[in-house]
Amino acid sequence: MGRGESVAAYVMSPITQMLPAITAVAVLGVIVAGWLQRGEEYLVPESGPGYWLGIGGSMAMLSLLVYSLRKRYRAARIIGSVRFWFRTHMLLGIAGPVLVLFHTNFKLGPMNSNVALFAMLLVACSGIVGKYIYGKIHMGLYGHKARVEEILAQADELKRELGEELKAAEFVSRELNAFSNEIKGKTPTTAIGSLWFGAIIAVRARALRHHLIAEARRLIRIEGKARGWSWWQRRQGLRKITQIVRLYSAAVIKAAELGFYERLFALWHVLHLPLFFLMVGTGIIHVWAVHHY
Ligand code: HEM
Ligand code: HEM
Numbered sequence: 001m002g003r004g005e006s007v008a009a010y011v012m013s014p015i016t017q018m019l020p021a022i023t024a025v026a027v028l029g030v031i032v033a034g035w036l037q038r039g040e041e042y043l044v045p046e047s048g049p050g051y052w053l054g055i056g057g058s059m060a061m062l063s064l065l066v067y068s069l070r071k072r073y074r075a076a077r078i079i080g081s082v083r084f085w086f087r088t089h090m091l092l093g094i095a096g097p098v099l100v101l102f103h104t105n106f107k108l109g110p111m112n113s114n115v116a117l118f119a120m121l122l123v124a125c126s127g128i129v130g131k132y133i134y135g136k137i138h139m140g141l142y143g144h145k146a147r148v149e150e151i152l153a154q155a156d157e158l159k160r161e162l163g164e165e166l167k168a169a170e171f172v173s174r175e176l177n178a179f180s181n182e183i184k185g186k187t188p189t190t191a192i193g194s195l196w197f198g199a200i201i202a203v204r205a206r207a208l209r210h211h212l213i214a215e216a217r218r219l220i221r222i223e224g225k226a227r228g229w230s231w232w233q234r235r236q237g238l239r240k241i242t243q244i245v246r247l248y249s250a251a252v253i254k255a256a257e258l259g260f261y262e263r264l265f266a267l268w269h270v271l272h273l274p275l276f277f278l279m280v281g282t283g284i285i286h287v288w289a290v291h292h293y
Pocket of ligand 2: 097130276
């Protein structure tokens, strides 16, 4: 695996990092605008566009199940990649509820409709939490499932890139080796153990990162002075070391936290599905009721 591919798995590009925040601001903006306009009754759920928004939103939420289908059946691969359908799932999982909010014109109705509404909002929020946990146990944004050995092997690979030509690099490499050796083979087997282990390693890796970068800066300054390096040469040396230390600690943290997030994700699945079924059930009763009473 090339370095670009493996390393990108831990550190996202700035745009990718910003995407959730941008989406959140846009979606909240649209919702607040709709909420402020609700008194005007541009939309009513009984008829016209308001009615169709209910149908459109429900269709959007039903179509996000195509992801489950695609994920489970390889034969369905003619309809596109799992990654594409996962992305579509998230998009429709946000767009669907927004359309339905506009369908209700931000007003509550009979009990059953309200249960459908709250179940829907809960499923969508739970989906966002799920995506966060999902990101912790996969490589990159839509990559394959992460494995501890694989991540640690890549972290070791990074250390090799440090080279030995600088004193600072040599020092950093030694410290990272010591850290790796200490945590190797210590993956706990119980849920509480993995939570504790993940938390301790995360804190220690962050402290190590801070310490190594500060120390590398000091060593480079001394070595640079002794060898008459220019400011630019010192900067380049430090940049390389800093980047590798950051990636290394990100990889180690990811490996340490993996066990905990895997358990959390399994738990999340157990909570997410009943909410989904509650929404579908009450949604069907709602559609039946509004046309019969
Ligand atoms: C999960 C999907 C849906 C949710 C959460 C939902 C929610 C709601 C809520 C809370 C209201 C009450 C708003 C008010 O009284 O001002 C309402 C009204 C209504 N909805 Fe939906 N809706 C959904 C889907 C649909 C669909 C697919 C249709 C049509 C096929 C539909 C048709 C209606 C109608 C006709 C009303 C007006 C009923 C009345 O005022 O008695 N809804 N909906
Ligand atoms: C009303 C909106 C939503 C509904 C009804 C819904 C429904 C579902 C269902 C039924 C599953 C189980 C799929 C399976 O295991 O086959 C699922 C999984 C998932 N959903 Fe959603 N979802 C919604 C919104 C969202 C949103 C907004 C996000 C993220 C931004 C999201 C992220 C996820 C993730 C990460 C999984 C787990 C995927 C996996 O295990 O492969 N969902 N959702």
